Amino acid sequence: MSNSKDSGGDKTSAEEQTTFFGTASKPESIPDHRSGHRSRLRDRFHNGGSDAVPDYELLELILFRAFPRIDTKPIAKRLIAKFGSFAEVVSAPAERLKEVDGIGDRAVAELKLIKAAAERLTKGEIRARPALSSWNGVLDYLRLAQGFEAREQFRILFLDKKNHLIADEVQGHGTVDHTPVYVREVVKRALELSATAIILVHNHPSGDPTPSRADIDMTKQIIDAARPLGVSVHDHVIVGRHGHASLKALRLI
Incomplete structure (x- = not known):
């Protein structure tokens, strides 16, 4: 009987236990309108290529990986406003990129990866002939x-x-x-x-x-x-x- 009482007194749902330790709350999901925007932007790029999106939207696409739960449009627009074009953004020094509100090491790494890939591609083409x-x-x-x-x-x-x-x-x-x-x-x-x-x-x-x-x-x-x-x-x-x-x-x- 005492075993039954002890068991009942200690019985707590997994959800309650998780909440007690502070890990029950789930990360906020991307609001529907933002998630829809990302899907529409990806579809437009997939169907029309780079010519189908302006510079700031191309930056948005790249920044999706660095900011999976943040609206990247304002950040992309700030980058264009500061540097002028997509090419100038990906070519800018890391220190200057970090002057833009919202840009940190992770975003810089994504941008520099794009530049390195483009250089490798064009250099490979001139090596071939x-x-x-x-x-x-x-x-x-x-x-x-x-x-x-x-x-x-x-x-x-x-x-x-x-x-x-x-x-x-x-x-x-x-x-x-x-x-x-x-x-x-x-x-x-x-x-x-x-x-x-x-x-x-x-x-x-x-x-x-x-x-x-x-x-x-x-x-x-x-x-x-x-x-x-x-x-x-x-x-x-x-x-x-x-x-x-x-x-x-x-x-x-």
């Missing part, structure tokens, strides 16, 4: 890789005798308007890689890719140093947020 036969692809890759950087970078694409890409290397980082370039080191590296041609690249953080006098002079110095050693300089490309400039196309080299 001669660089000069897929010039538009090369330009797309270069603009994606460094067109939105806040500091100047000096990059070199090293090519073999069939103009296939051997290596893609950033040789130096500089300030907002200058990157030191050492002619001897450029040529030395080309010889180390057995490259027969190179494409020089750097970015203008101002957004304007117009070459400066210093850009032209430096390119000519590299051409003069490389030519006797059997290394050709195919071009020097300057990229920026507002496009690119080719010294060869401008007949400056």
Whole structure:
């Protein structure tokens, strides 16, 4: 009898026990209107591709993974308002992204994953065939890789005798308007890689890719140093947020 009484006195439902320990409450589900919005947005993207959604909605889709229970539209719109475009958002430094209300490490990781995937895809395409036969692809890759950087970078694409890409290397980082370039080191590296041609690249953080006098002079110095050693300089490309400039196309080299 005492056993029966004790059992009855201690009898508590699983729900009550869980509530006592503070774990019974379920996470708030996404309200119906928001859940419906996510489904409609996914369907529109699935049926129409990226052209069917503006920049901020594409960002919304990406941020769904970082914020499974938060309305991502306001965050996406704040990102566009601060940086201007989808490309500039995914290319922005992590520290600047975190200045936007609602953006933390998890969201930054999702955005940077998109940029890394895009770079890997475009770089893979130019590796698959001669660089000069897929010039538009090369330009797309270069603009994606460094067109939105806040500091100047000096990059070199090293090519073999069939103009296939051997290596893609950033040789130096500089300030907002200058990157030191050492002619001897450029040529030395080309010889180390057995490259027969190179494409020089750097970015203008101002957004304007117009070459400066210093850009032209430096390119000519590299051409003069490389030519006797059997290394050709195919071009020097300057990229920026507002496009690119080719010294060869401008007949400056």
